[in-house]
Amino acid sequence: MYIILVYDIKFDKDGVGQKILPKVFKICKKYLYHIQNSVFEGELTKSEIFKLKKELEEVIRKDEDSIIVFQSRNERWLNKNFWGVVEDKTSNFL
Amino acid sequence: MYIILVYDIKFDKDGVGQKILPKVFKICKKYLYHIQNSVFEGELTKSEIFKLKKELEEVIRKDEDSIIVFQSRNERWLNKNFWGVVEDKTSNFL
Numbered sequence: 001m002y003i004i005l006v007y008d009i010k011f012d013k014d015g016v017g018q019k020i021l022p023k024v025f026k027i028c029k030k031y032l033y034h035i036q037n038s039v040f041e042g043e044l045t046k047s048e049i050f051k052l053k054k055e056l057e058e059v060i061r062k063d064e065d066s067i068i069v070f071q072s073r074n075e076r077w078l079n080k081n082f083w084g085v086v087e088d089k090t091s092n093f094l
Numbered sequence: 095m096y097i098i099l100v101y102d103i104k105f106d107k108d109g110v111g112q113k114i115l116p117k118v119f120k121i122c123k124k125y126l127y128h129i130q131n132s133v134f135e136g137e138l139t140k141s142e143i144f145k146l147k148k149e150l151e152e153v154i155r156k157d158e159d160s161i162i163v164f165q166s167r168n169e170r171w172l173n174k175n176f177w178g179v180v181e182d183k184t185s186n187f188l
Contacts, residue, residue: 036102038132060178077171082163084154
């Protein structure tokens with residue numbers, strides 16, 4: 001399955017979100033390519049998707065943090081266009 | 095065409111990015127649904143995609159700001175899962 005994952009980790013005064021963000025980023029980088037700010041993509045098997053979901057759900061706050069996963073059975077059904085700068089796939093975020 | 099649009103507007107010391115962001119947000123909101131932080135989705139015709147692209151390219155810095163547009167000929171080829179909070183479609187960002 002071809003996956004696009006986008007996340008939005010809420011930052012707040014107590015700094016919890018700021019600690020969660022690098023954890024979420026590291027987990028996503030294990031499975032997917034980082035293509036932009038909080039956006040990842042890649043080809044995963046169903047069991048990899050299950051593992052990714054489980055790992056992420058252990059670190060995010062289910063009532064505050066948002067992760068959206070778009071799944072397409074075939075990468076060819078989805079084309080990708082860059083308007084503006086083309087991000088380098090290897091991010092130096094962390 | 096079913097569209098997912100994600101943007102990453104670079105913030106810098108001179109504050110230019112901070113002025114571009116609300117403009118980009120407003121343009122996207124005219125054509126698409128805001129579903130998360132810098133993520134929009136919706137069904138657009140080819141001419142609407144052309145107009146959206148043109149408007150956005152007039153405000154972004156092509157060598158700094160990143161907009162990625164995923165296009166699928168059919169929304170049914172793409173399913174969407176929320177892990178964590180389900181964002182309200184009407185954003186109070188602006």
